[in-house]
Amino acid sequence: MKKVTTNYIFVLLYQVLIIITPIFTMPYVIRVLMPENVGVEAYVSSIVQIFTAFAALGMGDYGRKVIASVKRKQDLKVEFYSLYLVQSFFSVIILIMYLIFTFYTKQYQTLFLINILVILSYVFDITWFYTGQENMKNIMIRNMVVRLGSMIGIFCFVKSPDDLAIYVWINAATLLVGQLVTWLPLLKNLNGFAFDWSKAKKHLKPVMTVAIVPIITLIPLALNKVILGNVTSAMEVGFYNQAFKLMTLFVVFVTALSTVMSPRMVKQHNSDNKEDFERSTYFSFRYVALSTLPLVTGLIAIAPLFIPLFLGVSFGPSVLNLQILAPALFFSGLAGIFGLQILVTTGRNKSYAFSVFIAAIISLGTNFVLIQLLGSYGTAISYVIFTIVTCMIQAFFARKYFSIKKMMRQISPYMVASLIAYGYEVGVTYVLTGMPVVIILAAQVAVGGVIYFVILFLLRDPLLLKAWQILKSKIPHKAQEER
Incomplete structure (x- = not known):
């Protein structure tokens, strides 16, 4: 359990850094590049994302599971290169297709050319190896350094609306560098190459099954934005995309948990340790509720003041977009448990893919209808529908491994x-009317946080009580050392 905690801390630190860097760069970029260029960048990124979904091939989820299942160290090298052979074959094909697309595209061609680096980064992406090995320290430290370099580069070189290409290049180049540096410790560790064609063939079918998921999720993540841009305007895409970026910043608390817990749950399932597997599942329910539900209500409460301050008054429509999108945090967290931690771990890849497929089709249909009526708000609603439907279908397929009543009993105190x-939080805005916006926002966050945790302590929440016991046990120990 100590290894899980250490890995979780490093993943969370990196994810927190992902939150912090946009907090510094996003307001600067928006004001320098202007809303129209921000919308163009969002539109181009949506199209690039379609290619990256095919290049990624779902290897993150499947590769992590396979590596976690390897028991003998001598088998690790063969298993890794067999998986990477499948990944590199498909990702190089996608790279070639993207090059053809880029050279035949006239609009925003320069930006598409720069994004070749993004496709390349997916060719070299081996994060799944480290997560499967439950060895996150090295990869996270390296990526932290790269992320900070990206932030410095944006402030140094992006100075006017004409620097949109520079901004895209900095993001693409740092993403590629972040992937390349992860190869250094791996090559040293594995000490040479070892390919097994028969093993690679064995992985082909399950990889293709899992690969359907990131491809299908293109509908709510990328295709819906492309449709929004074509039906309305690039500026509407910008309003939606900035709200979506802000919402997804806080998904890090959920992704950090799934990244760390999945390999451990694979081992528990493979060793037929049902009690530990069930304990891990219910811990995940509590954690998702603890971390996401206050964020959902908090984002809804602060959005009217936060968006104009953070993004500028020209992004007024992003307020309602963010409020609509906020509940997706919670449903995405639950879907991570049902989908990745249960269905993928137990080998039910087809059920996992089917749930995402049905949800994506429903999302696409609602998007077509709602964009005509509500513009970017319609796209936001269709995304929330996608997360809810995904969650419900995956819960149905995973029902054998948990009790809905027990889950609801655990989640309800956090609700x-x-x-x-x-x-x-809402009351604070009325009490402090007329005060500077920064003070009101700080008061909302402080009051909301204190009230939330005080209530949980009064309800004797097991997660907080355990954290408090650990903290208390450390304090006397440190005091003794000082004496």
């Missing part, structure tokens, strides 16, 4: 605490 905290 109550979040709603009460939300009431106080």
Whole structure:
């Protein structure tokens, strides 16, 4: 369990860095590049994302599971290169297709050419090896350094609306460098190459099954934005995309958990350790509720003041977009448990893919209808529908491994605490009317946070009580050392 905790801390630190860097760069970029260029960048990224989904091939989820299942160190090298052979074959084909697309595209061609680096980064992506090995320290430290370099580069070189290409290049280049540096410790560790064509063939079918998921999720993640841009304008895409970026920043708490817990749950399932597997599942339910529900209500409460301050008054429509998108945090967290931690771990890849497919089709249909009526708000609603439907179908397929009643009993205290905290956060805006916006926002966050955790302590929440016991046990130990 100590290894899980250490890995979780490193993943969370990196994910927190992902949150912090846009907090510094996003307001600067928006004001320098202007809303129209931000919309163009979002539109181009949506199309690039279609190619990256095919290049990624779902190897992150499947590769992590396979590597976690390897028991003998001598088998690790063969297993890794067999998986990478499948990944590199398909990702190089996608790279060639992207090059053809780029040379035949006239609009925004320069930006598409720069994004070749993004496709290349997926050719070299081996993050799944480290997550499967439960060895996150090295990869996270390297990526932190690269992320900070990206932030410095944006402030140094992006100075006007004409620097859109520079901004895209900095993001693409740092992504590629981040992937390349992960190869250095791996090559040293594995000490040479070892390919097994028969093993590569064995992985082909399950990889293709899991690969359907990132390809299908293109509909709510990328295709819906492309449709929005074609039906309305690039600026509407910008309004939606900035709200979506802000919402997804906070998904890090959920992704950090799934990244760390999945390999451990694979081992528990393979060793037929049902009690530990069930304990891990219910821990994940509690954690997702603890971390996402206050964020959902908090984002809804602060959006009217935060968006104009953070993005500028020209991004007013992003306020309602963010409020609509906020509940997707919670449903994405639950889907991560049902889909990745249960269905993929237990080998039910087809059920996992089917759930995402049905949800994506429903999302596409609602998007077509709602864009005509509501513009970017329609796209936001269709994304939330996607997360809810995915969650519900995956819960149905995973029902054998958990009790809905027990899950609801665990989640309900966090719902109550979040709603009460939300009431106080809204109340603060009325009490402090006329005060500077920064002070009101700080008061909302502080009051909401204090109320939320006080309620949980009064309810004797097991996660907080355990954290408090660990903290108390450390304090006397440190005091003794100082003496």
